[in-house]
Amino acid sequence: MTMNRDNIGKQNKIKISPAKGRPMLYWVGKKPLDYVKGYPAQLLEIFDPLKTGLKYETPRYEDLKKNWQNLLLWGDNKDILATLLEQGFRGKIDLIYIDPPFMSGADYARKVELRGIKESRTNLDEADLIQQTMYFDMWKNDAYLQFMYERLMLLKELLSETGSIYVHLDWHVGHYVKLLMDEIFGQENFRNEIVWVYTGPSAPGQAQFSRKHDIILWYSKNPDRWIFNTDSVRIPYHGTTAGKFESEGTGFGGKKADLSKGKIPEDWWYLPIVSRIRTEILDFTTQKPEALLERIIKASSNPDDLVFDCFIGSGTSAAVAQKLGRRWIGCDINKGAIQLTSSRLQKIIQEQIKNKQTKYLSFALYKVNNYDLKILQTEATELAIKHLGISRTKTDSFFDGTLGKNELVKIIDFNHPLTLLDLQLIKDELQKRPEEDRDIVVICLGKELAVDPWVEEWNKKHPVNKIKIIELKTDQKYGKFLIHQPDQAKVKIERKGNKAIIEILDFISPTIVKKLEMDNTVFKVKIPDFRSMIDCVLIDTNYDGKTFHIVYSDIPQKKSDLIQGKYELEIPKSKVTIAVKIIDMLGEEVITTKRI
Numbered sequence: 001m002t003m004n005r006d007n008i009g010k011q012n013k014i015k016i017s018p019a020k021g022r023p024m025l026y027w028v029g030k031k032p033l034d035y036v037k038g039y040p041a042q043l044l045e046i047f048d049p050l051k052t053g054l055k056y057e058t059p060r061y062e063d064l065k066k067n068w069q070n071l072l073l074w075g076d077n078k079d080i081l082a083t084l085l086e087q088g089f090r091g092k093i094d095l096i097y098i099d100p101p102f103m104s105g106a107d108y109a110r111k112v113e114l115r116g117i118k119e120s121r122t123n124l125d126e127a128d129l130i131q132q133t134m135y136f137d138m139w140k141n142d143a144y145l146q147f148m149y150e151r152l153m154l155l156k157e158l159l160s161e162t163g164s165i166y167v168h169l170d171w172h173v174g175h176y177v178k179l180l181m182d183e184i185f186g187q188e189n190f191r192n193e194i195v196w197v198y199t200g201p202s203a204p205g206q207a208q209f210s211r212k213h214d215i216i217l218w219y220s221k222n223p224d225r226w227i228f229n230t231d232s233v234r235i236p237y238h239g240t241t242a243g244k245f246e247s248e249g250t251g252f253g254g255k256k257a258d259l260s261k262g263k264i265p266e267d268w269w270y271l272p273i274v275s276r277i278r279t280e281i282l283d284f285t286t287q288k289p290e291a292l293l294e295r296i297i298k299a300s301s302n303p304d305d306l307v308f309d310c311f312i313g314s315g316t317s318a319a320v321a322q323k324l325g326r327r328w329i330g331c332d333i334n335k336g337a338i339q340l341t342s343s344r345l346q347k348i349i350q351e352q353i354k355n356k357q358t359k360y361l362s363f364a365l366y367k368v369n370n371y372d373l374k375i376l377q378t379e380a381t382e383l384a385i386k387h388l389g390i391s392r393t394k395t396d397s398f399f400d401g402t403l404g405k406n407e408l409v410k411i412i413d414f415n416h417p418l419t420l421l422d423l424q425l426i427k428d429e430l431q432k433r434p435e436e437d438r439d440i441v442v443i444c445l446g447k448e449l450a451v452d453p454w455v456e457e458w459n460k461k462h463p464v465n466k467i468k469i470i471e472l473k474t475d476q477k478y479g480k481f482l483i484h485q486p487d488q489a490k491v492k493i494e495r496k497g498n499k500a501i502i503e504i505l506d507f508i509s510p511t512i513v514k515k516l517e518m519d520n521t522v523f524k525v526k527i528p529d530f531r532s533m534i535d536c537v538l539i540d541t542n543y544d545g546k547t548f549h550i551v552y553s554d555i556p557q558k559k560s561d562l563i564q565g566k567y568e569l570e571i572p573k574s575k576v577t578i579a580v581k582i583i584d585m586l587g588e589e590v591i592t593t594k595r596i
């Protein structure tokens with residue numbers, strides 16, 4: 001095909017089948033997804049401890065199916081789902097589990113602890129705890145529904161003919177998403193609504209029942225063909241039931257009951273939450289228990305099947321899939337989540353190698369699309385809010401908060417400059433609120449040229465609702481905190497015969513230091529050892545300048561342990577490039593290389 005203007009755009013458009021039917025939920029701005037476009041995937045890291053040499057520049061299904069390598073994909077899952085479709089994964093996924101943001105009104109934060117400190121910390125001294133905002137879970141209804149609609153439509157395309165999808169939700173949006181599922185997958189494919197019940201602390205003084213359950217919607221791709229492995233999910237009968245069967249010697253319908261096999265679980269599951277399972281805690285707020293995923297994966301997939309989670313978080317579904325001998329693909333938009341999943345899986349695979357397991361012992365990390373904000377959008381917003389002293393308004397669907405008594409705040413997405421269109425939207429909104437007499441503060445990172453004259457004109461005409469702009473990029477007082485300073489490391493790398501001698505001499509994460517300063521006004525920051533800021537160290541002893549092969553990883557098991565900081569590794573006689581990747585407690589990284 002010759003390239004011309006017309007077919008460049010069409011070239012990698014991927015057709016998406018229409019939704020199945022009714023009932024249909026309607027929201028403002030509802031749009032079907034007819035076509036999507038794939039993106040380039042850039043190979044960043046390979047974990048291949050048995051040195052099989054598996055390396056795929058592009059994760060193409062046809063290549064991977066011959067010699068599988070698990071995949072961790074970093075980016076927005078809409079782009080990733082489109083890319084997987086383009087790379088031949090249509091109809092290839094056996095089981096999907098997703099645990100998307102819930103629109104819960106909470107900002108999810110990962111509590112990041114510095115290493116090596118916990119043991120000596122008193123209850124009051126929380127100076128070593130940093131909040132890292134992972135994502136805002138605070139979306140307006142319409143945008144949330146469109147977000148889920150698009151992803152669910154893409155997921156359906158990826159699901160195999162005997163495949164199943166489990167969608168983990170709670171009371172916030174469970175009822176809406178069930179309608180989306182009916183529309184997209186068809187009511188006839190509804191299998192179960194599983195209720196996961198748990199116990200936990202409730203808010204003091206609360207005047208209603210404690211909300212202690214989540215729901216998990218299970219749909220199959222096909223109404224008469226799906227996997228359900230009865231025998232692998234059976235649980236023991238309740239004592240009294242077992243007693244009754246024994247004494248009577250019969251089961252349902254007069255048939256003799258074989259009680260030893262146990263029963264198929266009900267559609268409500270009582271399983272403890274992660275904070276009650278000491279061995280699983282990874283300090284990821286929305287982390288789900290492995291037992292929950294174990295039941296889902298065992299019930300709806302077989303060994304070697306492909307399990308997919310495009311909201312991977314701390315990596316629970318990948319971890320369980322790996323332990324159960326399934327292949328897996330995981331994605332997340334958040335670098336911290338990707339790093340956490342990566343180190344969780346590295347540990348599991350090392351353990352499996354010790355136990356002589358032989359299958360699927362490597363994975364590769366790709367970045368999809370150009371998602372390379374130096375600082376996360378959500379984090380930037382959070383920082384701006386803190387620095388300017390804005391009070392958040394969660395009930396206002398347009399304005400983001402207030403400043404002092406008389407100013408309403410609108411924050412413009414930091415990934416684009418303030419434009420006239422943004423101002424028009426503010427104007428339209430104000431027209432709907434004739435009673436509103438407060439002034440407006442617009443917060444942006446930068447602005448278009450036409451903005452200032454527009455605002456000047458507006459302010460002349462409007463004695464109330466005057467508009468003021470705070471441009472963070474150029475603002476003396478606030479500008480500083482948005483300018484990202486990368487991690488810095490001092491690493492000694494030397495050759496001694498056929499050994500590389502590596503020593504981390506110093507390390508600093510300006511972001512961690514800054515966050516500690518910001519979050520703890522009372523307690524002075526104490527970082528006793530630079531290694532407290534380091535989560536893990538990965539080493540490639542023959543770096544090709546592009547893809548990082550994790551030949552050695554130093555990931556301390558416990559939070560109270562520090563990384564070693566000194567390493568001796570075997571290397572060939574010929575010259576090699578040593579690369580040392582240091583990942584900090586917020587998931588940021590710095591690479592030092594040396595040819596020796």
Ligand SMILES: C[S@@+](CC[C@H](N)C(=O)[O-])C[C@H]1O[C@@H](n2cnc3c(N)ncnc32)[C@H](O)[C@@H]1O
Nearest residue numbers: 076077099286287288311313314316332333334
């Ligand atoms: C509720 S958490 C998942 C928790 C996970 N089940 C676990 O056990 O740790 C949701 C995750 O979805 C990710 N996420 C949110 N929007 C996303 C998007 N558009 N693309 C990819 N990941 C996204 C968040 O970064 C977060 O890690």
